[in-house]
Amino acid sequence: MANKKNLLLLFDRPNEPIFVQKGKDAVFDLPEKFLTDRYSSIGELLQNRFGEQAERRIPVKDISIPDLRIPLSLARDAQFSLFIPAHRRIAGRLIDIFMGVHSIGDLQSVAVYARDRLNPYLFNYALSVALLHRKDTKGLNIPSIVQSFPCKFMDSRVLRQIREEVFIVPEGSRMPIIIPSDYSASDLDPEHRLWYFREDLGINLHHWHWHLVYPFEAGDRGIVNKDRRGELFYYMHEQILARYNLERFSNNLARVLRFNNLRDPIEEAYFPKMDSLVASRSWPPRFKDTKLSDLNRPVDQIQLDVSDLERWSDRIFSAIAQGFVTDESGNQVPLDEVRGIDILGNLIESSILSPNQSLYGDLHNMGHVFISYSHDPDHSYLESFGVMGDSTTSMRDPAFYRWHAYIDSIFQEHKTRLTPYSLFELNYTDVSITGVQVSSKQCKANVLQTFWQQSDVDLSRGMDFVPRGDVFARFTHLQHIPFTYTININNHGGAQRYGTVRIFLGPKRDETHKEMLFKDQRLLMVELDKFVVSLNPGQNTIRRRSSESSVTIPFEQTFRNVDKNRPGEGSPEELEFNFCGCGWPDHMLIPKGLPDGLCCELFVMVSDYDQDRIDEPSGGACKDAPSYCGLRDRRYPDRRAMGYPFDRLARSDVDNLAQFLTPNMSVVDVVVRHDKGTEKQKC
Secondary structure (H helix, E strand, O other), X not given: OXXXXXXXXXXXXXXXXXXXXXXXXXXXXXXXXXXXXXXXXXXXXXXHHHHOOOOEEEEOOOOOOOOOHHHHOOOOOOOOOXXXXXXXXXXXXXXXXXXXXOOHHHHHHHHHHHHOOOOHHHHHHHHHHHHHHOOOOOOOOOOOHHHHXXXXXXXXXXXXXXXXXXXXXXXXXXXXXXXXXXXXXXXXXHHHHHHHHHOOHHHHHXXXXXXXXXXXXXXXXXXXXXOOHHHHHHHHHHHHHHHHHHHHHOOOXXXXXXXXXXXXXXXXXXXXXXXXXXXXEEOOOEOOOEOOOOEEEHHHOEEEOHHHHXXXXXXXXXXXXXXXXXXXXXXXXXXXXOOHHHHHHHHHHOOOOOOOHHHHOOHHHHHHHHHHOOOOOXXXXXXXXXXXXXXXXXXXXXXXXXXXXXXXXXXXHHHOOOOOOOHHHHOOOOEEEEEEEEEOOOOOOOEEXXXXXXXXXXXXXXXXXXXXOOOEEXXXXXXXXXXXXEEEEEEOOXXXXXXXXXXXXXXXXXXXXXXXXXXXXXXXXXXXXXXXXXXOOEEEEEEEEHHHOOOEEOHHHHXXXXXXXXXXXXXXXXHHHOHHHOOEEHHHOOOOOEOOOEEEEEEEEEEEHHHHOOOOOOOOOXXXXXHHHOOOOOOOOOOOOOOOOOOOOOOOOOOXXXXXXXXXXXXXXXXXXXXXXXXXXXX
C-alpha cells in the first residue's frame, strides 16, 4: 500500500523532473511511459543515475491515466490565477481528477504522471486542495507555498544570493540571506510606510491558505459548499481592512479610500521587484495614475469591458435595495438577516454557489483581473498579470485594499439595512463585567508593545537545480510582547452559567484626532479573541493569554517545515495540523502603533452562550483560528453573525461606543507603542 506521506514529496523543487531526488533521501521509480518526451529515450540511464544514491525508492504503479487535456491547456511556463475564469475551470477539472481516483496508490500515480506535464502553480494548487479534502489524505501537512515558490514572496536578488550560497558553501556552514525590509519603494511614497504589512510573508500565506480551504470552484460541490462560506469571505476580508486601517493610523495615514469609481486612475503605483521562477520573467509593475481599460486578451479567454463591472455592481446594489436576489430560475431569494450576508458573499465572490452568475457576474474576481492587467489590457506586449492577479501576492499591492474597501462597502450596504440590535439582543441578564485589564511583564498595565523581529525560513524545498541541504532567508517582521487579559465578570444569578467572551480592538480617535462616532468606529473594530467561559455564581476572574487567540496561529505553524517539528504520527494534532495552517499570523495580532503611543479602545463583551452555541459535537475539530477559518468539517462555531455586535448600526440613541455599552460589556483605553529595536529568532 502506498504511503500517503510520499505525496508531499511532489511539492519539492517544482521545476526539477520527478525522477530527481525528492526530500532528503527518496526517488520515485517510474514506469517508462510516465517520463516526458524529453527524457523517455534515456529513461533507464536517468533513473539509475538519480536513484543510485537514494536511500528510498518509491514504486509508482503503472495505471491508466485520466484525460488531462483540459489541465494541459494551460502552458507549463504560464502564470496561473484563480481570478481568471478559464484558469478556475482548469483548476476545478484537475481537482476533480485528483479527488476521483480511488486509492492513495492511484492518486500517487496520477499526480506523478501529471507533475512534469502541467503548469507547476496549477499542479501545486489543485493537489493541495485535493489533499485537504480527500478523506484518506486530510491528515497530511501541506508544505507552505513560500517554501515551494519563494519567488512569490521576495526580491529576486535574494534568490540569486541563495543560489550562490548553496552552490559554494557546504551545508552546516551556510549563512541566512537577508531579505531587504523595504526594497519595493522609497519613503518618498507615503504608501511605502506600510511595506511591513502588505509584504509580510505570514499575511500573504494566510490569504493563500484561506483560498485553499475555501476554493471557488470544483466538480464536487461539497468542497466549495462549506458552512457560511460566503459570510466568511465577507468577514475575513472585512477584518483585513479594519486591521489595515489601524496600520494606517499607526503611520499617520488616513483610512484607505475605496475604489468605487472604476473610471478614475489608480493613484497608487506598485513595483513588486520579484521574478517568477516558472514564467522566467519579472512580475510587471503598475505605474502611478494607471487607468483601467477594457480587456481583450484571447490568450486568457477574456473579453470584458469596464462597463461590465459597473453593470454587475449596479445589479447587486439594486438587489440589496429590493431585499432579494433573483436566482437562475427567476425565484426571489430574500437577503434576510440570517442568510443574506452568506448569499451576498457567494454572489460577489462568484463562487459556484452564486445564485445567478449570469445576472450578477463575477465582480470581485474580475476586479482583481482588471487591475492586474491594467498595464497590458490587450496583450500587445505579451505581458502577464501583476500581483493583484494572484491570491498569493495580491495583498502586497495597495490597490488590493482600495478594491476590497469598495467590495466591503457593498456588504455594508446590506448590513446597514438590518434592524439594529436591541438592548435585549445585546444584554446578558444578571451578568456584568466589572473590570478589564491587559498586562505583560515588560509593560505598564493597558500598554501593548510592538517591535521589529528578524526570523529565518528554510527555502531549500523550492530551490531548483542547486545542491541539497537547508538554506535560510532572513526577513524582518512586526512582533509584539505577549500579554494577558484579566476580565472580572459577575454572575448575579444563583447557578453556573456559560458565556462567550468577545474581544475587539479599535482606534479611539480618527485621522483628524477627533473621538470616533460609533457608525465609523464599528467598521474599524478588529477581533482579537473569542472563547467560552464557565461563570460560577458571584465574582469570576478570567485570564487569557494573547497567544490563545481564536484568530491567530503560532509563528511556527505559519512557517511550518513539514519535515521538522512534525506532530506524532497518527495523533490528533497531526490530523488537524494542516487545516490549522489557515489563520492570521500571531506576530501580526497587534497593529504597530506609534512611538508615542496609538490610543485605542479595548472592547470586551460576554454574551449568552445558550444563544451562541452550535449544537454539534466538536471533538477532533481544529481549534486554531476558527474566527477567520471556521472548523474542519464542522459548522461555524458561533450562531451569531460574524463580527457581532459590530456588524450592524447601533440603535438610534447611540452616537459613540460608551453609549452602546450594556452591563455585560466593558471598554478600557489601551495604548499601542512601537519600539524601533530589532530582535532575531529562528524558526
